[in-house]
Amino acid sequence: MNKASLTQDVPPDRVEAMEKIIERPKPVKVMILGGVDTGKTTLTVYLANALVEQGLKVAIIDSDVGQKGILPPATISLALAEAPFSSLGELSPLKHYFVGTVTPNQHFAEMVVGVTRLARLAQEVADVVLIDTTGLVHGPGVELKRMKIEAVGPDIVLALDREGELAPILKPFEGKLDVVKLQVSDKARSYSRGERRDMRREKWRAYFRGVRPITLDLSKFVITGTSLFQGRPLSEEEKGLLEGIFKWLILHGRKVGGRYFIVKADVGEGPRSVDRNVLRYIDFDRLSNILLGLIDEDGFCLGLGILKLLNFGDMKAEILTPLDDGELARVKEIRFGRMRVREDGEELGLLDRDAL
Template identity: 65%
Template sequence: MDVNKASFTREVPEDRQIALKKILSLRKPAKIMIIGDVDTGKTTLAVYLANELISNGLKVAIIDSDVGQKGILPPGTISLALVDSYFSSMEDLKPYAHYFVGSITPTQFFGEMVVGVSKLSEVATRLADVVLIDTTGMIYGSGVDLKRMKIEAVKPDLILALGRENELEPILRGYEEITMELQVSEQARDFSRAERRAIRREKWRKYFENAKLRVFELSNVVVTGTSLFQGKPISDGEKSLLEKLFKWVVIHGRKIGDKYFVVKADVVEGPRNIDKNVLRFLDFTKLSNILVGLIDREGFCLGVGILKGINFAEGKIELLTPVEEPVAELRFGRIRVREDGEELGILDRDAL
């Protein structure tokens, strides 16, 4: 299956050439943020501009922050690539650095999205003349707030806005002086949800095709993004009480402040009346195939892995990952995915 949503072409609307001239005139290093709805040609624009800027002798960096429709593998991350030669699509680029988000949608992950783009932008401006920032198509509702937070954090020198009518006005209000509005190309193609999922499936599969099992000792890594190891272990008495009250087998339990968090398996099926302000729980069947970021000491993501098992008694975590470098931190995401690329759903932020 072709996983390239955007490929290089010089058959572009005339305003792209005007945008190119504007970028060439900016003081360097310059940060360019591309904003637009889904399927408006944001990535195609980034590929076009990068190649043209290179032909003008400039060093170019691309930040791919479209976590769901990533060109630069893997999905679920924000990625930085340095471009020094002609390329036809984002899939051709090798990542220089990643920041882990752990989901294929920005919802519930605004902090990671803003910090990731900001952190990678700082790196990119030290290495390139022009930094092109490709964003998600989330432009309505809370997406307005996310885009404005990104603009505040990154402080782009130019915003290229691919909009229909006035749909981007809530995002761009107050930023008119640094905004250039571009028309949506007639060649921009709409992709169905099923097509997007199929494209992601192939990208996941490609990323994990050479993955191997790695076992991490909890004593040797920091584990974040989850309540699994916060607080202190529950006592045998607390475990027994919970099992009797709710007809569970409690596999793992922690007391975090005055609240409880447990991993359980049902002994008897049926509804339970549980006050989630006192007790949170995760079914053991959901504690597998969770995307996990492998993080270095600087907070950058070396790559991702798929959770295959946790041995709570021995303090070990088993991941399937292509990453071979030393790891300082394991950061839990919320999407569940198999190595063949099949997505198994997204957990709520508070579920884990």
């Protein structure tokens, strides 16, 4: 299920925006801003089709990590629109950038870097680059959008401004950017959190359909997105001391800088008040079903995997992935995400940025 599809009922200001894009020297980068359920993706689909009909090469960057049209979720994706289409889900992705979660909170760096890198790539192959963004436009979302605009440098910003809610984002760019404000259609539908979760479940299920189990030798890959393998291993003395104090079975431990990072299982009742400036820990069972990005030599995401078992002693990981052998041969890096999801699409929760 996709939230947006092509419509023929087009308000006049959308047509004017399309004509403005056509008039600009190419390549032209267009960033689409708006809160939740303001019709950003519907606008993207309309513009892409209208521009393709004009004979232009159109690239679409889908950065709405939680409500992705171009699969999979938890990534930022680039696709080329070379023929008419009805929804983003029909497009074949050209590149992905791994974010590792379905919410941009705590992941501003990945969001900005991903959109910026894909925009650079897109303008090399397209006349028009359309950038569809998340609906996070309040609180920290203001800073996220500001950083995206500064990093990408769009030629045009299309602002679906509902009751002036985009003013804090747009104000710093007054007189500097070509901002086109558009009315939010009264036909724009609102979706509940439950509906959004159900839509993601369907998309996860579609992406992971046909996954297969594989075993990876982690020593052959660069491991990023986690402190699990940074620093030095615990000494036996350190391990024994921590196990005795906290009544843990320590399955893996490192000293990273001045802090200990522990993977543990509880074996008894012990003190649970921990100074996180000295010690961080995660329960071993919370490592299962963590989302992984399978990354190529250029830092782009070839596809996703789900971690099922991590054997620290042998440095082996059992994962599920839809990638074939040819794609897996191109993987140079394993990047840990910050959410847990099953292959049937059920989301098991988000992890804090510093959890790993």
